[in-house]
Amino acid sequence: MDKKFLVQAQDLSFERSGRIIFSSVNLYLEEKQIIFIKGKNGSGKTSLLRCLAGFTPITSGKILWYDNEVLPAFYSEEPLVAWLGHLDAIKGSLTVKDNLLFFAKIWSVKLNILNKCIKKLSFEKFMNFPASWLSAGEKRRLSLLRLSFCPAKVWILDEPSTFLDSDNREILINIMNTHLKNKGAIVCATHDDLKIPNALELTL
Amino acid sequence: MTFIFISLGLWYGLFNSPPDYQQGETVRIMYVHVPAAWMAMMVYLSMTIMSIFALVWRHPLADILSKCSAPIGASFTLIALVTGSIWGKPTWGTWWVWDARLTSVFILFLIYMGHITLVRSFEDEYKGARAGAILTLIGAFNLPIIKFSVDWWNTLHQPASVIKLDGPAIHIDMMIPLILMALGFLFFYFSFLLINVQTELNNRKLKKLFIQSFSKKN
Amino acid sequence: MKKFYRLILRDIHLVIKGSSDAGAALLFYLLAIIMFPLSSGTESTLLISIAGGAIWVAALFSSLLSLDRLFRSDFEDGSLEQLVLSGISLETIVISKCFAHWLTNGLPIVILSPILALIIGLDFSYWWILCLTLLLGTPSLTLIGATPAALSCAIGKGGVLTALIILPLMLPVLILGSGAITAEISGLGGFGHIYALAAILPLSLLAVPFLASKALRLGWE
Numbered sequence: 103m104d105k106k107f108l109v110q111a112q113d114l115s116f117e118r119s120g121r122i123i124f125s126s127v128n129l130y131l132e133e134k135q136i137i138f139i140k141g142k143n144g145s146g147k148t149s150l151l152r153c154l155a156g157f158t159p160i161t162s163g164k165i166l167w168y169d170n171e172v173l174p175a176f177y178s179e180e181p182l183v184a185w186l187g188h189l190d191a192i193k194g195s196l197t198v199k200d201n202l203l204f205f206a207k208i209w210s211v212k213l214n215i216l217n218k219c220i221k222k223l224s225f226e227k228f229m230n231f232p233a234s235w236l237s238a239g240e241k242r243r244l245s246l247l248r249l250s251f252c253p254a255k256v257w258i259l260d261e262p263s264t265f266l267d268s269d270n271r272e273i274l275i276n277i278m279n280t281h282l283k284n285k286g287a288i289v290c291a292t293h294d295d296l297k298i299p300n301a302l303e304l305t306l
Numbered sequence: 307m308t309f310i311f312i313s314l315g316l317w318y319g320l321f322n323s324p325p326d327y328q329q330g331e332t333v334r335i336m337y338v339h340v341p342a343a344w345m346a347m348m349v350y351l352s353m354t355i356m357s358i359f360a361l362v363w364r365h366p367l368a369d370i371l372s373k374c375s376a377p378i379g380a381s382f383t384l385i386a387l388v389t390g391s392i393w394g395k396p397t398w399g400t401w402w403v404w405d406a407r408l409t410s411v412f413i414l415f416l417i418y419m420g421h422i423t424l425v426r427s428f429e430d431e432y433k434g435a436r437a438g439a440i441l442t443l444i445g446a447f448n449l450p451i452i453k454f455s456v457d458w459w460n461t462l463h464q465p466a467s468v469i470k471l472d473g474p475a476i477h478i479d480m481m482i483p484l485i486l487m488a489l490g491f492l493f494f495y496f497s498f499l500l501i502n503v504q505t506e507l508n509n510r511k512l513k514k515l516f517i518q519s520f521s522k523k524n
Numbered sequence: 525m526k527k528f529y530r531l532i533l534r535d536i537h538l539v540i541k542g543s544s545d546a547g548a549a550l551l552f553y554l555l556a557i558i559m560f561p562l563s564s565g566t567e568s569t570l571l572i573s574i575a576g577g578a579i580w581v582a583a584l585f586s587s588l589l590s591l592d593r594l595f596r597s598d599f600e601d602g603s604l605e606q607l608v609l610s611g612i613s614l615e616t617i618v619i620s621k622c623f624a625h626w627l628t629n630g631l632p633i634v635i636l637s638p639i640l641a642l643i644i645g646l647d648f649s650y651w652w653i654l655c656l657t658l659l660l661g662t663p664s665l666t667l668i669g670a671t672p673a674a675l676s677c678a679i680g681k682g683g684v685l686t687a688l689i690i691l692p693l694m695l696p697v698l699i700l701g702s703g704a705i706t707a708e709i710s711g712l713g714g715f716g717h718i719y720a721l722a723a724i725l726p727l728s729l730l731a732v733p734f735l736a737s738k739a740l741r742l743g744w745e
């Protein structure tokens with residue numbers, strides 16, 4: 103029986119300003135699987151993730167999402183991927199509640215699921231404050247919260263443990279494991295050593 | 307080729323064509339002004355087409371062609387504006403007037419200059435060339451305004467006499483040098499475009515080699 | 525469609541609650557118009573002849589000021605990426621942002637203009653054509669400026685360069701808009717200009733989302 107791949111990347115190479123960032127990269131992501139992308143600074147981890155999502159066009163190779171050549175950055179039906187990059191995407195001028203509600207509404211997430219996630223990350227006390235009052239670590243936790251209720255099956259995480267203290271790291275590992283248990287899949291670029299069982303590694 | 311056409315055109319224009327009964331010898335400026343104006347618009351039109359190619363099909367050469375055409379087009383526009391102004395002084399009594407055609411050609415010049423500035427403000431030339439393509443397409447609306455400006459508005463500038471629906475309205479003796487000059491300018495454009503494109507490609511190759519040698523050393 | 529409404533609401537919310545850009549741009553509009561009577565002394569005849577144009581120039585500069593930051597904040601904090609990955613097309617985002625911009629910049633300009641026409645000495649019986657030209661023209665100004673605003677995200681810095689690019693593109697709208705007023709006052713009838721203004725709007729509505737999206741994607745490359 104053919105294993106169903108959520109994401110397939112075949113022989114990818116990426117060039118920028120004449121510099122070859124990576125070449126001959128292959129990646130096959132299945133359900134309940136996590137792939138860690140490792141490599142030195144500047145080895146192209148972020149570029150690979152952005153290429154997978156479709157923000158940056160690859161120089162050569164093929165990327166398939168659910169056997170389709172349409173990449174998430176071009177797909178306008180529903181979220182194909184939950185993205186956690188370097189940027190938080192939190193609007194400081196809105197309240198924490200408004201920030202979260204907006205995404206919950208456009209992702210068609212039921213309110214009880216949202217509230218469950220808020221409770222899980224103990225964010226209830228922050229709800230009515232303007233998001234600009236949060237510290238960097240708290241903002242990072244907020245984007246983790248948003249990640250946790252995103253209905254997409256695939257997660258792409260770029261250095262998710264930056265700005266997180268040890269407690270929050272535990273939370274991160276917890277939600278990653280929960281997601282994998284719920285038949286999700288993760289591609290994660292990290293320097294950190296996140297202890298998750300049965301992880302595959304890809305080094306650039 | 308360019309040299310031949312331009313010299314032929316100039317010779318014809320200066321010696322063989324009859325002086326216009328109303329304007330005397332000054333009409334000969336037309337032989338530079340009109341082809342320059344034609345080229346100014348034609349270059350932009352070709353840039354527009356190349357930009358469409360660059361954006362829709364991502365053809366690698368298309369946005370380079372568009373980027374390199376811009377300075378040439380800008381020069382032609384400037385020549386057209388300046389020669390037109392010189393011609394206007396003895397015939398209309400004024401160096402400049404803000405009528406529809408002059409204004410829209412001036413806008414074209416500004417768009418060219420904006421394009422050149424935009425493309426060169428990117429550190430990454432590939433991005434710069436693509437940004438130029440996008441800008442070209444927005445400014446493309448200006449072209450029909452220029453062409454039809456003399457028909458839509460009452461303008462000081464004379465209405466179209468060559469490219470009209472019922473055939474050209476000027477004498478063949480004047481047409482010939484005009485066409486010759488136009489062809490001359492056209493070949494000028496092609497030759498300069500090729501030079502520019504080659505320079506651009508060489509620059510990119512050099513940069514690539516430099517970067518690669520640098521990273522190899524590490 | 526529901527997503528679109530939520531998006532627009534959010535964008536309007538952001539403009540109002542966010543940095544005081546919107547208010548600043550409108551204040552600038554007022555100040556710019558006041559500068560005209562102040563600088564030309566009490567010569568009312570001179571002022572009346574340029575009144576229509578002056579209001580248009582002020583409107584242009586006012587939208588120019590706030591256009592630069594149209595996409596920048598969402599682009600720079602990663603919200604744009606999240607929105608696109610949430611299944612909202614970039615074209616929709618562009619339209620939503622333009623609409624929010626027009627509601628908070630163009631529309632107030634239109635509403636304020638009759639009052640300002642009084643200040644600047646425009647014959648009050650012509651307020652209707654002033655409003656009409658501004659009503660048709662300000663959305664086009666927003667749309668035309670959106671693509672250079674998107675390009676400025678790709679460059680990384682905006683400011684003078686964006687203004688340099690936007691201005692020549694906005695000039696035809698300016699010429700048509702103030703031309704309509706002048707023509708109407710001198711009895712020639714401004715409706716030709718108005719039809720032309722009305723034609724620019726759907727054309728830009730078609731072309732700009734596509735081009736601005738390309739520019740934003742260029743910023744991501």
